[in-house]
Amino acid sequence: MKKNGMFSGIVLIGLGLYFFASQFSLPFLKIFQGWPALFVIFGVALLGQAYSAREYQHIFSGIMLFGFGIHFLLVQLWKSWPNEMGVLFFIVALAFLLSSRKMKTGLMQGMLFFVLSFVMLFSERFTHAFPIIETSISFIWKFWPLAFILFGVYILWTKKK
Structure with a gap:
């Protein structure tokens, strides 16, 4: 500073x-x-x-x-x-979105966290209407750490220019 x-x-x-x-x-x-x-x-x-x-x-x-x-x-x-994880993700989204206005980076991350917070905060209200989506999301949710693993392997094995 x-x-x-x-x-x-x-x-x-x-x-x-x-x-x-x-x-x-x-x-x-x-x-x-x-x-x-x-x-x-x-x-x-x-x-x-x-x-x-x-x-x-x-x-x-x-x-x-x-x-x-x-x-x-x-x-x-x-x-x-509301004392839920979605509120914390919403705060992270706000931080990315407001800092991206001045820093010119982080807009996509902010939008991603905003969508994630919206899903986490309001998904319980829509689960009764979409039982098929609920079961498929719960199946995919078990394997989401694989996305981190695959992305990490991609970063390690791709050549830097």
Whole structure:
């Protein structure tokens, strides 16, 4: 990081609030207690640094930390908030999509994670309508690690130009 002013300032303010909240049991500072608040603090600091110093490579990690922190805070605050893996994939998709706007890479990965999160979040609602698809997907789902293995073998055995 070339200019640490924004990052350092946000981290110090956030950590000050975090430790202040742990010493006093004020109801409005309860949100700043716990490890998800640290994710939010460092995510906001990375996003502030990314946009203020035009260091756009920090957008992805800033959105990931901020998004995961907000997600875990909302899981603790509201019992109705979805605590599913699809939400985490949606946060990863957002990180790819928003960072691709400035970095010009990652758009396809973002779309892939978005589709994956959509399937993971809403597939249970459609399973009763498509029993054939459900059984075929469950069969394929058992063998999805083979895709990693085959892709790894492809990378190892293809010649680099």
